[in-house]
Amino acid sequence: MSLLKSKILVVASDLFQTRGINSTGVDTIVAVAGTTKMTLYKYFRSKEDLILEVLEKGHQDFQNWLNDKLTSSTKKPSEKLQKLFDFIEEWVTSPNFRGMGFIKASAEFPNEENPVHQLSSEQSRQFRQYISSLASEANIQDADGLALQLSLLFEGAVQAEQMKRGSGAMKYAKKAAKILIDGALTHTV
Amino acid sequence: MSLLKSKILVVASDLFQTRGINSTGVDTIVAVAGTTKMTLYKYFRSKEDLILEVLEKGHQDFQNWLNDKLTSSTKKPSEKLQKLFDFIEEWVTSPNFRGMGFIKASAEFPNEENPVHQLSSEQSRQFRQYISSLASEANIQDADGLALQLSLLFEGAVQAEQMKRGSGAMKYAKKAAKILIDGALTHTV
DNA sequence: AGTGATTTATACAGTTCTATATAAAATATT
DNA sequence: AATATTTTATATAGAACTGTATAAATCACT
Structure with a gap:
């Protein structure tokens, strides 16, 4: 698995847990993960998929x-x-x-x-x-x-x-x- | 308590439970309660107050x-x-x-x-x-x-x-x- | 019937969100 | 070094959301 993809997974898991899923936007996830939305949507079809x-x-x-x-x-x-x-x-x-x-x-x-x-x-x-x-x-x-x-x-x-x-x-x-x-x-x- | 206010409270309680709090907009609440946003914001300062x-x-x-x-x-x-x-x-x-x-x-x-x-x-x-x-x-x-x-x-x-x-x-x-x-x-x- | 308060209807400002488009930059491969 | 792939930067479309403004309509009360 891509380094970026697993990084996104870890960061998202963390943010979902500490701030709630619905309250965590993809912008926040990519910002914390140090990447961009384009990359996130390359590895995950949608936020729901993530x-x-x-x-x-x-x-x-x-x-x-x-x-x-x-x-x-x-x-x-x-x-x-x-x-x-x-x-x-x-x-x-x-x-x-x-x-x-x-x-x-x-x-x-x-x-x-x-x-x-x-x-x-x-x-x-x-x-x-x-x-x-x-x-x-x-x-x-x-x-x-x-x-x-x-x-x-x-x-x-x-x-x-x-x-x-x-x-x-x-x-x-x-x-x-x-x-x-x-x-x-x-x-x- | 006003009839409308308690109606809003009942409807909101129901919707929060069945659809989730963050996923329930005030527009949905007033639509189901049969009133308008103006009235909701008369009785509740904000959604958080509600x-x-x-x-x-x-x-x-x-x-x-x-x-x-x-x-x-x-x-x-x-x-x-x-x-x-x-x-x-x-x-x-x-x-x-x-x-x-x-x-x-x-x-x-x-x-x-x-x-x-x-x-x-x-x-x-x-x-x-x-x-x-x-x-x-x-x-x-x-x-x-x-x-x-x-x-x-x-x-x-x-x-x-x-x-x-x-x-x-x-x-x-x-x-x-x-x-x-x-x-x-x-x-x- | 007329007055005053409440409620509705509608529009909208301003923000946030998901998702995509496009082009530049960085990285990897040959 | 040249080519191909990945990643970034940026802009933006389009929807949804909170909260407010304004004027019309309805209701309660005298």
């Missing part, structure tokens, strides 16, 4: 990072589930954390027919599905149910953290997650 | 409704806490539910110096504080901690419901809340 690619990249980066961490940490499915929130906390508190794109994008594009909304909704579903597969491997009965509960905690915590940085929400989300996971594990098949 | 009043009204309506429900349902503090999520579910699934304003507003206005962001952040804090006071009355040790966890579940569920209507998130949020509340109640002072 938004979609930013979301896609952010989600893939997160999923890859999380999956690598989990698979290299332990092979026991139940332990993976337990460590999930530790890694999520590590991700959220890392200096290059720019927020979970799909959480904000769905708020800024509430129309269910909007491509940006659809992508963020799909990413949210994928993430929940990933947690559910971990729960299934740990032989938890209602894997989808637990996955939903954990994702609620996670998304709530990310939002709280976005709303007020250093809120300590992640700490209590972890405690709650542990209670829910432990409870579900004692009712395994 | 947003703030919409948020304020939405939050007060919710808090008043919830408090009335809780105080008239039971006098036992621990039962209030248990019934909290039942009423919240009732609110969220009611036909005139237009979403929790402060959740989306903070996403659309991420800048912490923005008045809209500040108000939604304050409302989020107030709601958490309200839950915490219920937990305190029920003699729960870490009342603030439980309140934070419950609000994470709540905000996560509202967002999930906004992202995909009829997701059933509230049902699992309630189950998780019950587990957390029961756990906290067994460790009371």
Whole structure:
């Protein structure tokens, strides 16, 4: 991928997160990225295309990072589930954390027919599905149910953290997650 | 309050929730409300003023409704806490539910110096504080901690419901809340 | 019916935004 | 060095948005 294109992606991701997507114009993006609109529109057909690619990249980066961490940490499915929130906390508190794109994008594009909304909704579903597969491997009965509960905690915590940085929400989300996971594990098949 | 003013507030609240705040122009609001911009700007100094009043009204309506429900349902503090999520579910699934304003507003206005962001952040804090006071009355040790966890579940569920209507998130949020509340109640002072 | 306040209709100034056109400059390739 | 590609600089079309000006129309009240 072109250096300029990835630079634009990084800058756009940053600005979208800190100023909002609709409030960030392409002029601002190219100015911060140190390039021009002509170049931006060479690599992205439209602003919407840019938004979609930013979301896609952010989600893939997160999923890859999380999956690598989990698979290299332990092979026991139940332990993976337990460590999930530790890694999520590590991700959220890392200096290059720019927020979970799909959480904000769905708020800024509430129309269910909007491509940006659809992508963020799909990413949210994928993430929940990933947690559910971990729960299934740990032989938890209602894997989808637990996955939903954990994702609620996670998304709530990310939002709280976005709303007020250093809120300590992640700490209590972890405690709650542990209670829910432990409870579900004692009712395994 | 003037009929037109409250009509504008209702319409704006509806449009902000369904199309997003930044994506909704004042022209659209007055067209749907069946009035003109002149009248809108008579009652609201600016669009930002309108947003703030919409948020304020939405939050007060919710808090008043919830408090009335809780105080008239039971006098036992621990039962209030248990019934909290039942009423919240009732609110969220009611036909005139237009979403929790402060959740989306903070996403659309991420800048912490923005008045809209500040108000939604304050409302989020107030709601958490309200839950915490219920937990305190029920003699729960870490009342603030439980309140934070419950609000994470709540905000996560509202967002999930906004992202995909009829997701059933509230049902699992309630189950998780019950587990957390029961756990906290067994460790009371 | 007549007076005063409210509301509408319409136009528009001024800004911002997405997206494109065109030509010059810089960079890479042969 | 000459050619081809990429990138910049600049201008601008065209739409959308906030907010205001002005005059006509409607409404409330006496």
